[in-house]
Amino acid sequence: MNLDCENLQQLDLISxxxxxxxxxxxxxxxTGKIVFINPAAERMLGWSRDELIGKCAHELIHYKRADxxxxxxxxxxxxxxxxxxxxxxNHEDAFARKDGSLFPVLCSSTPIVKEGRVAGAIIAFQxxxxxxxxxxxxxxxxxxxxxxxxxIISIDLDGTIVSWNSSAERLYGYAANEIVGQHITRxxxxxxxxxxxxxxxxxxxxxxxxxxxxxxxxxxxxxxxxSLTVSPVKDEKGRIIGISKIAxxxxxxxxxxxxxxxxxxxxxxxxxxxxxxxxxxxxxxxRVLFANRAADEMSGxxxxxxxxxxxxxxxxxxxxxxxxxxxxxELPGARVARGERLEGFQMDxxxxxxxxxxxxxxxILPSMHGHPATAIIICQDITEIKRIExxxxxxxxxxxxxxxxxxxxxxxxxxxxxxxxxxxxxxxLDEATTREALETIERNARAQSQLIEDLMDISRIITGKLRxxxxxxxxxxxxxxxxxxxxxxxxxxxxxxxxxLDPLAGPVLGDPARLQQVLWNLLSNAIKFTPKGGSIQxxxxxxxxxxxxxxxxxxxGIKPDFLPFVFDRFRQADATTxxxxxxxxxGLAIVRHLVELHGGTVRVDSPGExxxxxxxxxxxxxxxxxxxxxxxxxxxxxxxxxxVTPALDGLRVLVVEDEADxxxxxxxxxxxxxxxxxxxxxxxxxxxxxxxxxxxxIISDIGMPREDGYxxxxxxxALPRExxxxxxxAALTAYAGSEDRxxxxxxxxxxHIPKPVDPSELIAVVASxxxxxxxxxx
Numbered sequence: 186m187n188l189d190c191e192n193l194q195q196l197d198l199i200s201x202x203x204x205x206x207x208x209x210x211x212x213x214x215x216t217g218k219i220v221f222i223n224p225a226a227e228r229m230l231g232w233s234r235d236e237l238i239g240k241c242a243h244e245l246i247h248y249k250r251a252d253x254x255x256x257x258x259x260x261x262x263x264x265x266x267x268x269x270x271x272x273x274x275n276h277e278d279a280f281a282r283k284d285g286s287l288f289p290v291l292c293s294s295t296p297i298v299k300e301g302r303v304a305g306a307i308i309a310f311q312x313x314x315x316x317x318x319x320x321x322x323x324x325x326x327x328x329x330x331x332x333x334x335x336x337i338i339s340i341d342l343d344g345t346i347v348s349w350n351s352s353a354e355r356l357y358g359y360a361a362n363e364i365v366g367q368h369i370t371r372x373x374x375x376x377x378x379x380x381x382x383x384x385x386x387x388x389x390x391x392x393x394x395x396x397x398x399x400x401x402x403x404x405x406x407x408x409x410x411x412s413l414t415v416s417p418v419k420d421e422k423g424r425i426i427g428i429s430k431i432a433x434x435x436x437x438x439x440x441x442x443x444x445x446x447x448x449x450x451x452x453x454x455x456x457x458x459x460x461x462x463x464x465x466x467x468x469x470x471x472r473v474l475f476a477n478r479a480a481d482e483m484s485g486x487x488x489x490x491x492x493x494x495x496x497x498x499x500x501x502x503x504x505x506x507x508x509x510x511x512x513x514x515e516l517p518g519a520r521v522a523r524g525e526r527l528e529g530f531q532m533d534x535x536x537x538x539x540x541x542x543x544x545x546x547x548x549i550l551p552s553m554h555g556h557p558a559t560a561i562i563i564c565q566d567i568t569e570i571k572r573i574e575x576x577x578x579x580x581x582x583x584x585x586x587x588x589x590x591x592x593x594x595x596x597x598x599x600x601x602x603x604x605x606x607x608x609x610x611x612x613x614l615d616e617a618t619t620r621e622a623l624e625t626i627e628r629n630a631r632a633q634s635q636l637i638e639d640l641m642d643i644s645r646i647i648t649g650k651l652r653x654x655x656x657x658x659x660x661x662x663x664x665x666x667x668x669x670x671x672x673x674x675x676x677x678x679x680x681x682x683x684x685x686l687d688p689l690a691g692p693v694l695g696d697p698a699r700l701q702q703v704l705w706n707l708l709s710n711a712i713k714f715t716p717k718g719g720s721i722q723x724x725x726x727x728x729x730x731x732x733x734x735x736x737x738x739x740x741x742g743i744k745p746d747f748l749p750f751v752f753d754r755f756r757q758a759d760a761t762t763x764x765x766x767x768x769x770x771x772g773l774a775i776v777r778h779l780v781e782l783h784g785g786t787v788r789v790d791s792p793g794e795x796x797x798x799x800x801x802x803x804x805x806x807x808x809x810x811x812x813x814x815x816x817x818x819x820x821x822x823x824x825x826x827x828x829v830t831p832a833l834d835g836l837r838v839l840v841v842e843d844e845a846d847x848x849x850x851x852x853x854x855x856x857x858x859x860x861x862x863x864x865x866x867x868x869x870x871x872x873x874x875x876x877x878x879x880x881x882x883i884i885s886d887i888g889m890p891r892e893d894g895y896x897x898x899x900x901x902x903a904l905p906r907e908x909x910x911x912x913x914x915a916a917l918t919a920y921a922g923s924e925d926r927x928x929x930x931x932x933x934x935x936x937h938i939p940k941p942v943d944p945s946e947l948i949a950v951v952a953s954x955x956x957x958x959x960x961x962x963x
Contacts, residue, residue, distance in 0.1 A: 209290075209312075212297070213242050214305045217264055229312050231283035242308070249287060251279035266294040267303050280310065289313045336411075336432040339418060342389070344369045344381055347427065356411070356434055358404030372401045374408060388417045388428050398435065410439045453477075462564040468549060471522035474559065483541070483566065504533045521547045521560045531567075542571045601629045653696040653782055657807060660725055660732060661686045663697060667704040668723065671712060678717045687726040693804045695783045703779050706772040707736040707800050714798075715740035730806050730888070731785075737799040743791040751789050752777040780804070831952040834859035838951060839880035841871045841897065842917070843889040851884065851917075854944040855951065868892035872900060875909045882954045883914035884938075884947075887929065894918070898933040913954035917947075 203210060209226035211219055219237045227233060230246060237245065243261055250256055258264055266273050273294040279287045292310035296303045336353035340346050346369055349361040357364070357372060364371070370381050377399060387394060394415035400408045411432040418427035453475065456463050462480035466473055503511045511532055513519065520527060527547040534541040544565040605622040608614060614622060668684060675682050693700075704723075711721045719739040726733055743751060752773050780787045785804040791797065838860045842848040845866070852862040863874050867889060874880070883901070887894035894916055904910035915936035916929035926937040936950050 207311075209310045210307065211237070211242065211246075212305055212307045213267075215267060215303060217241050217243055217267070220305065226310075229282075229288070229310075230280065236283075246280050247278070249279060249281060251287065251289060253287065263292070263294045263306070263308060266296050266306050270296050270298065270303050272296065277313070289317050334433075336434075337429070338432070339427055339429050340369050341427050342385060342425070344385065353432070356403075356409060356432060357401065363404075374400055374402050384415050384430075385428065388415060389425060391417070391425075393417075401432065410435045461566070464562040464564075466518060466521060466560045466562060468524065468560050469522055471518040471560075480564070483564065502535045504535065506531050508533075517545045517547055517562055517564075521549075521562060524549065527562075540568070541566060542568045599629075599633070602626050602633075651778065651782065653699060655694050655696055657692045658695045658697045658700060659692050660690060660700070660734065660804075661688075663701050664704060664723055664725055664734070667701050667708060670705065671708045674709075674712050675721065678712065678715070678719075680712060680715055680717070681720040683720065683722040685722065685724040685726075687732075690725050690727045690732045690806075692807045693732060693783070694807045695804065699779050700783070703776050703802060704734065704736070706776050707802075710772060710800075711736055711738040711740065711798075714738065727806065728803075731803050732806055734802040734804075735799055737797065739797045742794045742796040743789065743798050744794050745791075748789065748791065752787070776800075776802075831948065831957055832859045833948065833951060833955075833957075835861075836882060836951065836955050836957075837861045837863065837878065837880045839871060839874055839883045839885075839912075840864045841866075841868065841883065841885040841889070841894070843867060843886060847886075851947070854947060855884075858948050860951065868894075868897035868900070871897055875901065875904070875912070879909045880912060882951050883912050884917055884951065885914060885934075887916055887918035887925075894934075895928070895932045902933040915950050915954060 203223050206223065207225055209229050210221075210223040211226050212221040214220050219240055219242050222232075222234050222237050227237075230237075232245070243256075243258055243264060247261060247263055248256055262273055262276060262278070273292075276292050276294075278290055278292055280290050280292075281287055289312070290310040291313045292308055294306050294308045297305040297307060333350060333352055336356040337348075337350045338346055338353050339348040346365050346367055349359070349365050353364075354360055368381075370378055373381060380399060384394060394413065397413040397415065399411060399413060401411050403409055412435045414431040414433075416429045416431075417425040418429050420426050456465075456475070456477040457479075459477055460479055462483045463477045464473060464480055465475040503516065505511055517527060517530060520530075525547070526549075527545055530545040530547075532543055532545065534543055544567050545562065546565075547560065547562045550559045550561055605626050609619065609622055664684065664686065668682060672682065708721070708723070715721060715738045721739075722735075722737045724733075724735045724737070777787050780802050783804055785802060787800065787802045790799045790801070833855065836859070838855050840848060840851045840855070840862055842851060842864070843866050848864050848866065852864045855862050863878065863880060865871050865874055869892065871883070871885070883898075885894040885897055898914055898916075901912060901914065902910055913935050914933065915938055916932075916934040917938045918925065918929070926939075929937040935954055938947065938950055
């Protein structure tokens with residue numbers, strides 16, 4: 186009896202709890218019909234207990250989703266609990282009231298299991314309408330914050346950033362994931378670090394900070410001007426738990442304020458922008474009221490405000506257009522103080538940094554708007570104009586000198602030609618004199634022809650129409666031919682000609698006629714300017730990947746101040762009518778242009794007047810001998826080769842050469858003997874070519890930019906055998922010494938071919954490396 190009473194008490198307790206809980210509860214049987222509902226559920230649903238008991242819960246309570254769309258029974262998550270026997274926890278859904286309206290709920294469904302079978306379910310739910318409204322408000326507030334043009338951030342009381350809107354990202358440059366969790370001092374410049382602690386202290390005292398103007402640091406290190414509003418963040422009990430900061434970019438406002446301030450100073454600003462020196466001075470006293478930036482720069486920042494306008498001029502002498510020193514009382518400031526108006530007063534100011542030519546204007550600005558009358562002095566620096574005028578005068582003088590020289594040089598041979606021609610026409614000359622006359626006419630005709638050729642060459646040079654007929658040239662043969670042509674003139678002056686030729690100099694690619702013209706001009710000059718009994722030396726030698734031709738003499742030499750102008754057109758060291766030597770001053774200008782057309786350089790060295798001169802021509806050596814076509818012949822004679830070169834049919838050859846012309850020449854030579862050629866310009870491209878199509882032989886230049894041939898072959902030898910690590914390779918290089926050959930072999934090359942290489946030698950080496958002949962010579 187006591188046990189039953191105790192059980193009844195427990196049931197009463199449970200019933201009281203169920204009936205008085207704020208959470209809605211209802212229970213269903215295995216078919217989904219409601220068998221129990223508590224008062225809270227009745228209130229929330231609007232149904233009475235009697236109206237729901239025995240009714241299908243799905244049909245009355247849970248038949249629509251939150252968006253109003255119907256829920257099929259097989260898709261109902263609450264019915265799924267009875268089918269699966271698994272509890273559903275904290276599921277957000279929508280229930281229907283009696284009037285058909287929907288409201289959001291947070292529900293849980295637990296299956297009722299009896300004897301191992303699901304006999305029904307208990308559904309507990311809460312009306313979360315208010316929570317959803319609060320979430321919506323929070324979302325709306327977050328959207329407002331996110332869409333605000335102002336940067337809105339919040340920090341905790343320790344200064345750690347906890348929220349960051351998109352405007353903050355735009356203003357400061359940090360994305361939220363970069364800055365949230367960082368301390369607020371990350372945004373503060375060094376000189377404003379104390380502001381963080383100051384703001385926190387004021388907020389803790391309950392203060393609000395509004396429109397505090399300061400500067401903050403962007404991610405890129407730039408400063409941005411901001412106006413801050415700082416407020417406390419409180420919890421539901423009113424306790425301060427954080428700080429909210431709204432930052433408005435006031436950069437534009439600051440710019441406008443600065444512009445307004447500049448407008449108040451418009452005159453000073455305008456005058457400082459002027460590229461010419463401007464002074465505003467007080468009439469009568471010539472006291473400086475204002476000097477713009479250009480005036481400061483012109484005077485070396487020596488203009489003193491409130492000082493005399495001429496004070497900076499008085500530091501250094503000033504001269505007039507005639508070169509006479511200007512007295513102090515005639516300087517611009519003194520004249521303006523007397524009320525004079527200056528219109529283009531010219532003077533030269535001799536400073537330690539050079540002469541400055543100035544054109545000065547001055548006048549009195551009348552008083553207006555309460556401002557007293559003010560004198561203005563404007564100085565125009567015409568130093569550059571004067572320099573250009575001087576250059577034009579020099580150019581005109583050179584033109585006049587050239588025309589005078591040209592007239593003289595053309596008339597002189599004409600005089601001899603016409604004079605002797607008339608004497609020949611008389612028939613009164615004997616045989617010896619007749620022969621002398623004819624030789625004189627021929628010699629002067631040739632001289633005039635050479636003058637005309639020089640003029641035509643200069644014309645072609647100026648118009649860019651001078652062209653080369655390039656072919657392999659043996660410079661030793663060119664030098665010997667030129668020496669032969671000038672030897673009579675040298676012997677006539679008892680000059681000793683010494684020729685030193687390097688047999689290993691190698692050929693160059695060039696125009697033999699033009700190269701002979703270069704040497705003829707240099708040798709003719711040497712003969713012309715070397716006195717009787719002197720000596721001239723011509724030296725040909727190979728220097729690294731170039732050949733040098735040096736023409737030295739013991740003649741009159743060149744003055745140091747004329748050396749920079751030696752190769753200028755129409756320039757002569759002595760252009761007077763009393764000069765000792767003829768000529769138009771074009772020869773060396775033609776030499777420089779022809780040498781540069783060949784890809785070379787020319788320079789002159791002279792210890793000074795009376796100490797001789799050396800002209801050095803440097804030309805690039807030819808990469809290899811090119812076989813002559815049917816339409817051309819080698820300028821330097823060479824005998825035919827008796828060696829039959831092997832065929833390279835079926836061989837794939839990788840050519841690595843950074844010079845495009847040399848690369849093409851190598852490729853053509855190899856292809857003409859049947860090879861398949863892959864031509865690349867760098868080590869990187871070579872490695873890529875090996876990866877894509879393994880060659881049978883590699884021919885590589887040594888001197889290349891970024892990675893040279895040594896680096897390439899080391900990388901190739903580091904490759905596995907199956908990927909081309911053992912491809913035979915030859916080094917093709919202008920570095921032809923024994924140490925260079927040894928270094929190439931040690932680096933991993935099997936052969937070393939010095940430039941220039943004969944095509945037959947190249948073919949033989951490739952064939953040998955491919956195993957088609959014997960071992961190549963290294």
